[in-house]
Amino acid sequence: MKKIILIYTVVFGIWFVIYSISICGQYVALKYEIETIDNMVVINRVYEIVNMSTIINLVWFVLSIILFVIFVVQYKKENKT
Numbered sequence: 001m002k003k004i005i006l007i008y009t010v011v012f013g014i015w016f017v018i019y020s021i022s023i024c025g026q027y028v029a030l031k032y033e034i035e036t037i038d039n040m041v042v043i044n045r046v047y048e049i050v051n052m053s054t055i056i057n058l059v060w061f062v063l064s065i066i067l068f069v070i071f072v073v074q075y076k077k078e079n080k081t
Helices: 002-034 040-080
Strands: none
Touching: 002 040
């Protein structure tokens, strides 16, 4: 079980680092490529889409961590009895 927890923690860490780099890349692309467009409606809509997708992905990340913690706690309770 400790091996599974360690592997899962490492995967979470790597995923979080990659996701953070991806978010930074999105905002840099928005800043220097999209904001050069003169249409503010398009720019605002692109920002809304990127922000919403970022929030949804972070919520999924937190939910998956919570589910994993619940799984580990239940597994430990079953093994104690």
